[in-house]
Amino acid sequence: MAKKTVDDIQVQGKRVLVRCDFNVPMKDGKITNDKRIVAALPTIKKLIGDGGKVILCSHLGKPKNGPEEKFSLAPVAVRLSELLGQPVVFANDDNVVGENAKAAVANMKNGDVVLLQNTRFRKEETKNIEEFSKELASLADAYVDDAFGSCHRAHCSTEGVTKFTSPNVAGYLIGKELSIMGKALENADRPFVAVLGGAKIEDKLNVINNLLEKVDTLIIGGGMAFTFLKAKGYGVGNSLLDESKIDYCKDMMKKAAEKGVNLLLPVDTVCVKAFPDPIDNPAIETCVVDADKIPADMEGCDIGPKSAALFAEAVKSAKTVVWNGPMGVFENPVLAKGTLSVAQAMADSEAVTIIGGGDSAAAVEQMGLADKMTHISTGGGASLEFLEGKVLPGVACLDEK
Numbered sequence: 001m002a003k004k005t006v007d008d009i010q011v012q013g014k015r016v017l018v019r020c021d022f023n024v025p026m027k028d029g030k031i032t033n034d035k036r037i038v039a040a041l042p043t044i045k046k047l048i049g050d051g052g053k054v055i056l057c058s059h060l061g062k063p064k065n066g067p068e069e070k071f072s073l074a075p076v077a078v079r080l081s082e083l084l085g086q087p088v089v090f091a092n093d094d095n096v097v098g099e100n101a102k103a104a105v106a107n108m109k110n111g112d113v114v115l116l117q118n119t120r121f122r123k124e125e126t127k128n129i130e131e132f133s134k135e136l137a138s139l140a141d142a143y144v145d146d147a148f149g150s151c152h153r154a155h156c157s158t159e160g161v162t163k164f165t166s167p168n169v170a171g172y173l174i175g176k177e178l179s180i181m182g183k184a185l186e187n188a189d190r191p192f193v194a195v196l197g198g199a200k201i202e203d204k205l206n207v208i209n210n211l212l213e214k215v216d217t218l219i220i221g222g223g224m225a226f227t228f229l230k231a232k233g234y235g236v237g238n239s240l241l242d243e244s245k246i247d248y249c250k251d252m253m254k255k256a257a258e259k260g261v262n263l264l265l266p267v268d269t270v271c272v273k274a275f276p277d278p279i280d281n282p283a284i285e286t287c288v289v290d291a292d293k294i295p296a297d298m299e300g301c302d303i304g305p306k307s308a309a310l311f312a313e314a315v316k317s318a319k320t321v322v323w324n325g326p327m328g329v330f331e332n333p334v335l336a337k338g339t340l341s342v343a344q345a346m347a348d349s350e351a352v353t354i355i356g357g358g359d360s361a362a363a364v365e366q367m368g369l370a371d372k373m374t375h376i377s378t379g380g381g382a383s384l385e386f387l388e389g390k391v392l393p394g395v396a397c398l399d400e401k
Helices: 035-049 074-084 099-106 130-137 172-187 202-211 225-231 243-259 305-316 337-348 358-366 380-388
Strands: 015-019 053-057 088-091 113-116 142-145 168-170 192-196 217-220 262-264 268-272 287-290 299-303 320-324 352-355
Touching: 015 035, 035 053, 035 074, 035 172, 074 088, 074 113, 088 099, 099 113, 168 172, 172 320, 172 352, 172 380, 192 202, 192 305, 202 217, 202 243, 202 320, 202 380, 217 305, 225 243, 225 299, 243 262, 262 305, 268 305, 299 305, 299 337, 305 337, 320 337, 320 358, 320 380, 337 352, 337 358, 352 358, 358 380
Parallel strands: 015 053, 015 142, 053 113, 088 113, 142 168, 192 217, 192 320, 217 262, 320 352
Antiparallel strands: 268 287, 268 299
């Protein structure tokens, strides 16, 4: 996926529309974590330094009924001004490309920055309707996509706009995602180990199938492991189970054997009588049982110590590790040990370690191990689709090198 990047275009004096991922967590109108804004800075600074007129756009949250004040990007403009050390003009139009936006862009000098209002204030955005794509394109002479977290969606600001702009290139963030994850999937240093967890097996069906073509070892933990254990003929008590996918799990175990892939499942599990309420309740009582001896009235909520040691050993022997999905209910300190064990093994290893966004990223952040990983993806859904081998529409539309 060799795509042109901001290094391949001349932007002096040109209006450059940049799709960022400013979908930051907010509370009472305040940004609680600005990591996504910080991640966009290298691309923005490059375009400013090259004399471009930089027009930024992004979505924030999921406004249901058009414009809503709580989803305004105004706080992002303030934080971005602080981080860049220069004013960012916020074009506060509910229709995104309105009089404020047009006037702000018309008045831009080289190196200026304008931020448009939340693209999802327009219902056309998520439906990829041509009219809104044309309006966005009318502001720009070139387009840069730097929002990996949204590039698996064909929306106006991620894909539709590129039909009316040229050149269309990747920012540094997307470039990094594609090069690191692309190498892992197509030309990994071996042994290549993938770790999959999380609750729903349905989310990972195609990922499992695709990874079995590429990895040396596939580790499966989290809630999705119990459907595999059931497929082996084990009782799983009240644990998460997708009855409709039992045959699929049998097929995947057979495929792993045929491909010579080492498929590791939990050999023991931490069980509880009832799912913790609230989820982070530290007073919950647990017991550890072998994976084939889960009591009928209990549910597995984490991998046990034997599984943790088994998985950690596989991770430590790897040269490349990709991880997507926690090993248990990591939000609860009592049920986070399995996830921590995998995270620690990755942190301690010499391997290229890639965290596929979402809950896995949240877990390593929570555990203070984020800076020990080679790469933490900025897009959970996008990285999953990448691992599936799917074409990402927001990447496919960019110019080839």
